[in-house]
Amino acid sequence: MTLPAEALKPYQAAVETRLANEPDWLADLRRQALERFANKGFPSPREEEWKYTNVSPIERKRFPLAPAPGVVDEQWIEQQRLPGCWHLVLIDGFFAPHLSHPALAGDVVFCDMGSALRRHEALLTQNLGQAVDVEHGFIDFNTALFQGGALIRLSPGTRLEHPIQLLHVQTQAAAIPTRHLILLEAGAEAAVIESYVGEGAGLTAHVTEILLAENTRLQHFKIQEEARRAFHFGGLYVKQAAGSRFEQTQFALGSLLARSEIHLHLGEASQCQLDGLHWANGRRHLDSHTRILHEKPGAVSRESYKVLAEDRGRSVFQGRIVVQPGAQKTDAAMSNRNLLLSDDAEVDSKPQLEIYADDVKCAHGVTVGQLDDNALFYLQARGIDADSARQLLLYGFVNELIETVTVAPLRQYLHRQLDNRFDAIDLESTS
Amino acid sequence: MSNQPSLLKIENLHASVENKPILKGINLALDYGQIHAIMGPNGSGKSTLANVLAGREGYEVTEGRVWYQGKDLLAMAPEERAREGVFLAFQYPVEIPGVSNIYFLKAALNAIRKHRGEPEVDAMDFIQLVKEKIQLMEMEDQFLYRAINEGFSGGEKKRNEILQMLLLEPTLCVLDEIDSGLDIDALKIVAKGINTLRSPERGFLMVTHYQRLLDYVEPDMVHVFADGRIVKSGGPQLAKELEAKGYGWIEQALEEHA
Numbered sequence: 299m300t301l302p303a304e305a306l307k308p309y310q311a312a313v314e315t316r317l318a319n320e321p322d323w324l325a326d327l328r329r330q331a332l333e334r335f336a337n338k339g340f341p342s343p344r345e346e347e348w349k350y351t352n353v354s355p356i357e358r359k360r361f362p363l364a365p366a367p368g369v370v371d372e373q374w375i376e377q378q379r380l381p382g383c384w385h386l387v388l389i390d391g392f393f394a395p396h397l398s399h400p401a402l403a404g405d406v407v408f409c410d411m412g413s414a415l416r417r418h419e420a421l422l423t424q425n426l427g428q429a430v431d432v433e434h435g436f437i438d439f440n441t442a443l444f445q446g447g448a449l450i451r452l453s454p455g456t457r458l459e460h461p462i463q464l465l466h467v468q469t470q471a472a473a474i475p476t477r478h479l480i481l482l483e484a485g486a487e488a489a490v491i492e493s494y495v496g497e498g499a500g501l502t503a504h505v506t507e508i509l510l511a512e513n514t515r516l517q518h519f520k521i522q523e524e525a526r527r528a529f530h531f532g533g534l535y536v537k538q539a540a541g542s543r544f545e546q547t548q549f550a551l552g553s554l555l556a557r558s559e560i561h562l563h564l565g566e567a568s569q570c571q572l573d574g575l576h577w578a579n580g581r582r583h584l585d586s587h588t589r590i591l592h593e594k595p596g597a598v599s600r601e602s603y604k605v606l607a608e609d610r611g612r613s614v615f616q617g618r619i620v621v622q623p624g625a626q627k628t629d630a631a632m633s634n635r636n637l638l639l640s641d642d643a644e645v646d647s648k649p650q651l652e653i654y655a656d657d658v659k660c661a662h663g664v665t666v667g668q669l670d671d672n673a674l675f676y677l678q679a680r681g682i683d684a685d686s687a688r689q690l691l692l693y694g695f696v697n698e699l700i701e702t703v704t705v706a707p708l709r710q711y712l713h714r715q716l717d718n719r720f721d722a723i724d725l726e727s728t729s
Numbered sequence: 730m731s732n733q734p735s736l737l738k739i740e741n742l743h744a745s746v747e748n749k750p751i752l753k754g755i756n757l758a759l760d761y762g763q764i765h766a767i768m769g770p771n772g773s774g775k776s777t778l779a780n781v782l783a784g785r786e787g788y789e790v791t792e793g794r795v796w797y798q799g800k801d802l803l804a805m806a807p808e809e810r811a812r813e814g815v816f817l818a819f820q821y822p823v824e825i826p827g828v829s830n831i832y833f834l835k836a837a838l839n840a841i842r843k844h845r846g847e848p849e850v851d852a853m854d855f856i857q858l859v860k861e862k863i864q865l866m867e868m869e870d871q872f873l874y875r876a877i878n879e880g881f882s883g884g885e886k887k888r889n890e891i892l893q894m895l896l897l898e899p900t901l902c903v904l905d906e907i908d909s910g911l912d913i914d915a916l917k918i919v920a921k922g923i924n925t926l927r928s929p930e931r932g933f934l935m936v937t938h939y940q941r942l943l944d945y946v947e948p949d950m951v952h953v954f955a956d957g958r959i960v961k962s963g964g965p966q967l968a969k970e971l972e973a974k975g976y977g978w979i980e981q982a983l984e985e986h987a
Contacts, residue, residue, distance in 0.1 A: 681811035681840035694827030
């Protein structure tokens with residue numbers, strides 16, 4: 299939908315101001331993106347990929363860009379920063395140098411986008427936009443307007459000693475476009491955590507691009523816990539070279555309306571594992587859209603999304619696996635398990651397999667159901683009352699995914715968050 | 730102690746599953762300190778009785794009463810029965826991903842203690858207690874930290890049931906085919922667990938298909954079920970008779986009866 303001129307004006311003004319300090323290639327990129335955004339606006343539910351998630355409330359809000367970072371309590375920030383990690387903190391999209399200590403030596407580049415433009419422009423010129431293979435209003439909005447973000451690059455064979463945490467704090471009712479670029483050269487290994495928190499009622503419009511060279515391994519986590527009136531778009535675009543391994547786990551726990559998309563290209567004999575959890579309670583609408591492209595032979599993809607929908611919550615899962623001609627010996631499996639816990643909750647699940655090769659193994663499974671009666675009875679038969687038994691099963695449903703998180707400080711953080719939510723039955727962590 | 734009500738008294742119990750009558754008038758009295766074995770062919774209603782006693786949904790009592798320590802057992806919710814000291818060892822213990830065994834054990838123990846007006850068990854005391862029991866069942870400590878029954882072998886699941894029983898120290902233990910799927914070593918361990926708890930303060934109903942378990946846990950009485958009724962009751966020698974003659978003669982007797 300074309301945006302009215304007056305809605306576009308503040309964005310155009312912001313782009314023009316920014317261009318004065320930016321290199322020409324980026325200025326061109328931004329101008330083109332803004333032009334596309336001006337013509338098309340945010341996606342419409344008439345588009346197949348957006349059928350179940352109507353983002354017109356976002357369009358109507360006409361979020362202004364945040365003029366400056368909001369004020370945050372540093373003690374609170376400290377609680378959000380995971381111990382044993384390197385941090386980069388963005389407040390309303392603005393890099394917060396006093397809260398971050400990104401500079402790593404030698405084989406690793408880890409800096410904010412501002413420094414990246416000054417010191418590592420070539421890396422950006424060569425790689426920015428390379429992994430993005432789809433086009434729509436959120437990506438264009440991001441490209442035109444992003445300011446903060448991180449550049450992470452590991453030289454060949456480098457193993458990152460500690461995980462990197464990119465902490466995004468939303469404090470105001472503003473649009474917050476941020477952009478990360480993660481580059482792993484051959485044989486490098488890293489773990490990156492993206493956390494989205496804060497009390498703002500704004501719009502996060504976020505893009506992460508990841509380019510993985512041969513035999514690399516990246517563990518990527520996304521924890522989305524924004525406030526209950528916030529909007530969230532997050533796009534993750536990944537290109538994997540031969541023999542690389544990408545593991546992604548996301549926990550969608552917050553905001554009013556959130557859409558996460560993952561578009562991933564698999565090289566020869568590469569592997570990916572995508573796991574996710576939606577906790578759609580209250581009036582929350584959570585949408586995960588994934589597209590895995592098997593482009594070369596012998597790649598393995600595993601995808602498993604769990605959904606807990608209660609109250610008036612709504613969950614959308616669209617999982618698409620494309621096996622292109624020549625991608626023989628592809629091994630792909632996708633599952634989506636939904637717990638539908640109230641009459642007013644809704645779950646939409648749409649697995650799609652498109653197979654253009656003949657020697658492949660592809661499987662998908664979707665289940666929608668309630669809590670297991672046998673399990674409830676088992677707990678009751680041990681003296682646990684029906685309501686606590688239900689809570690315990692829900693706890694287990696979520697905890698099962700938390701237990702797979704190999705980054706210890708993140709796992710502990712998630713356990714604490716989960717325990718807080720189940721405060722009523724005193725579920726201290728016993729593991 | 731003549732005024733003390735008996736541990737369990739089942740009177741003319743009829744029950745249906747999905748409107749199909751399964752139990753057709755069971756009468757049975759179990760006293761403190763006793764172990765009764767319930768045997769019989771498949772489909773005779775043995776497991777149905779176990780599930781009715783524990784209060785599983787879908788098992789509809791159509792006639793009769795069950796008195797547990799003089800109280801109306803059928804009027805209680807499943808969790809109330811457990812807190813009052815009724816324990817069902819499941820034929821098919823349920824896997825619950827994401828919930829650690831140790832958390833489950835502690836929650837169960839505390840639910841029962843709370844019911845008795847006792848304080849919650851101290852964390853250190855609990856660990857010590859559970860480790861004693863787990864050694865008795867010859868299980869590794871790591872079982873405590875795994876999700877409930879998840880990925881456990883058949884034998885491990887059954888041992889986990891007995892571990893729970895040892896910890897909760899119930900008054901009425903109903904064991905539903907605790908011996909099925911066990912090799913001889915696991916069977917001996919399970920039997921040891923049962924014998925440890927055998928005491929004048931509690932009673933056992935052991936549903937079993939085979940004589941084998943009874944070699945290690947000698948019952949006071951054996952009841953033979955067929956078509957939802959007890960067709961014969963007797964001492965431990967009855968089980969041996971069944972072992973030798975099979976269940977064929979019972980079915981034959983029933984046919985003649987009909």
